[in-house]
Amino acid sequence: MRLFNTLTSKKEEFKPLDGKMVRVYVCGMTVQDSPHMGHLRVFTVFDFLYRFFHIIGWDVKAVQNFTDIDDKIIQRSKEEGVDWRELADRYEYEYREIAKRMNFLPIFHPRATQHIQEIIEMIEKILENGYAYVKDGNVWFSVKRYSEKYGYGVLSKMSLDDMLAGARIEPDPTKEDPLDFALWKAKKEGEPYWPSPWGEGRPGWHIECSAMSSKHLGLPFDIHGGGRDLIFPHHEDEIAQTKGATGKEFARFWIHVGLLTTEGEKMSKSLKNYFLAKEALQDFSPNVIRLMLLYGHYRSDLEFYPDKLVEFSKAFSKLNEKLSHIHGDIDDKLKSELLDILKDDLNTPEFFANVFKLAESERKDTLYTLKYILTNLGFKFDEDTKEDVVLKRLLDLREAARKERNYELADKIREILRMARVEIMDTPKGTKYRIF
RNA sequence: GGUGGCGUAGCCAAGCGGUCUAAGGCGGCGGUUUGCAAAACCGCUAUUCCGGGGUUCGAAUCCCCGCGCCACCUCCA
Numbered sequence: 001m002r003l004f005n006t007l008t009s010k011k012e013e014f015k016p017l018d019g020k021m022v023r024v025y026v027c028g029m030t031v032q033d034s035p036h037m038g039h040l041r042v043f044t045v046f047d048f049l050y051r052f053f054h055i056i057g058w059d060v061k062a063v064q065n066f067t068d069i070d071d072k073i074i075q076r077s078k079e080e081g082v083d084w085r086e087l088a089d090r091y092e093y094e095y096r097e098i099a100k101r102m103n104f105l106p107i108f109h110p111r112a113t114q115h116i117q118e119i120i121e122m123i124e125k126i127l128e129n130g131y132a133y134v135k136d137g138n139v140w141f142s143v144k145r146y147s148e149k150y151g152y153g154v155l156s157k158m159s160l161d162d163m164l165a166g167a168r169i170e171p172d173p174t175k176e177d178p179l180d181f182a183l184w185k186a187k188k189e190g191e192p193y194w195p196s197p198w199g200e201g202r203p204g205w206h207i208e209c210s211a212m213s214s215k216h217l218g219l220p221f222d223i224h225g226g227g228r229d230l231i232f233p234h235h236e237d238e239i240a241q242t243k244g245a246t247g248k249e250f251a252r253f254w255i256h257v258g259l260l261t262t263e264g265e266k267m268s269k270s271l272k273n274y275f276l277a278k279e280a281l282q283d284f285s286p287n288v289i290r291l292m293l294l295y296g297h298y299r300s301d302l303e304f305y306p307d308k309l310v311e312f313s314k315a316f317s318k319l320n321e322k323l324s325h326i327h328g329d330i331d332d333k334l335k336s337e338l339l340d341i342l343k344d345d346l347n348t349p350e351f352f353a354n355v356f357k358l359a360e361s362e363r364k365d366t367l368y369t370l371k372y373i374l375t376n377l378g379f380k381f382d383e384d385t386k387e388d389v390v391l392k393r394l395l396d397l398r399e400a401a402r403k404e405r406n407y408e409l410a411d412k413i414r415e416i417l418r419m420a421r422v423e424i425m426d427t428p429k430g431t432k433y434r435i436f
Numbered sequence: 437g438g439u440g441g442c443g444u445a446g447c448c449a450a451g452c453g454g455u456c457u458a459a460g461g462c463g464g465c466g467g468u469u470u471g472c473a474a475a476a477c478c479g480c481u482a483u484u485c486c487g488g489g490g491u492u493c494g495a496a497u498c499c500c501c502g503c504g505c506c507a508c509c510u511c512c513a
Contacts, residue, residue, distance in 0.1 A: 071511075261506080266506080268512065308462085321476075
């Protein structure tokens with residue numbers, strides 16, 4: 001298949017290094033708050049990618065970290081008067097619940113603080129190789145020294161001068177150069193810390209991903225991904241640290257997911273324009289959320305508004321109506337045509353356009369092929385038509401009223417159900433409903 | 437200021453040199469159906485792709501110049 005590689009800025013032919021098993025590392029949550037739809041988009045895209053790899057015959061070893069120690073967790077723990085570990089546990093649990101609801105494939109989730117040893121070892125190697133220096137219990141990565149050997153900025157395509165030009169923050173006085181970044185931060189009063197050869201302290205932001213990815217996947221591995229906002233500095237620094245420590249190639253392909261926007265602007269906590277994943281899951285099925293998030297191409301920004309979930313509820317209902325009870329044989333030709341679309345840099349918009357067109361077919365094999373592929377890509381049919389006892393009794397009541405021509409009552413029941421976001425359809429085969 | 441990207445119907449969003457008088461979803465309009473509805477089904481809904489030049493037999497797609505927007509350069513998926 002072909003994938004767009006941020007490293008080379010073009011689509012390239014992709015195959016797993018060992019020919020069978022794709023090794024992927026995705027930057028996961030910093031567990032300091034509830035995941036919002038923007039986070040969910042990234043993880044939905046990667047779940048879709050893993051599932052697609054499986055369909056075309058590759059195994060996947062996916063690692064997605066939880067960063068459970070960082071400035072914001074510490075800050076929040078101070079604000080709330082709650083131990084930082086408790087906060088991290090709370091939001092890790094929230095993420096796992098959401099992942100389960102979303103029908104994500106189970107993958108490995110290492111935690112930063114369980115890899116302090118590996119992190120320290122990696123920093124020691126970087127120091128040995130001369131790309132870092134110790135100052136007052138801090139360990140800084142020397143961007144200039146590293147850059148002379150390997151070139152810094154290969155991913156973000158920025159020159160050192162470019163980066164300096166935009167430097168907006170007061171450099172830390174213990175840094176030799178404003179571009180340098182922290183590998184290890186000296187302990188501050190009241191903050192969590194671990195012992196290290198440089199004194200008590202904690203890891204810098206980027207190093208945990210370098211340590212965990214190389215430990216669990218080996219070097220080099222196939223794909224490293226995350227939100228587009230991580231390209232600089234996070235991913236750039238991961239590359240520098242890993243090469244600085246090992247001299248080896250890091251990830252071959254870098255895949256970055258576009259941002260979820262509201263009114264054109266990035267969804268983020270600071271802009272207060274975010275919509276929580278758990279809110280969406282309260283009211284809409286995972287199918288709807290999955291479809292909505294994948295209906296745009298993964299590399300483009302995607303506009304979000306709450307009504308979009310309503311729109312996609314309707315769209316998914318149509319598919320569900322068509323496919324839920326279908327059985328047949330797989331049309332191999334059709335199957336490979338549809339998969340070919342996805343082989344081109346995961347062109348989900350084109351793929352779903354075809355799905356909706358083909359769903360109008362009367363041919364059982366065509367419909368079953370769609371159902372087969374979509375199910376393997378994480379959708380669940382039938383789910384929205386499960387009988388619910390209370391609902392069924394209400395429908396029986398309404399049916400009785402209709403038989404007595406008590407349309408006033410029948411309409412009242414329909415109206416109430418509508419308010420509860422259940423829509424009724426009277427068909428020759430009886431009353432159907434759908435939850436929207 | 438630097439770097440990267442985007443601007444396609446009411447909204448969302450593909451297409452990236454010919455099959456484009458531009459996919460698909462939502463919405464809207466008309467019809468079939470219905471106790472009335474809804475759903476479903478059928479039909480219609482951009483001769484045109486931010487503006488202006490250019491390259492080409494041919495451009496939404498390539499190049500140049502404007503205008504507008506976004507992201508990153510500070511924590512961020």
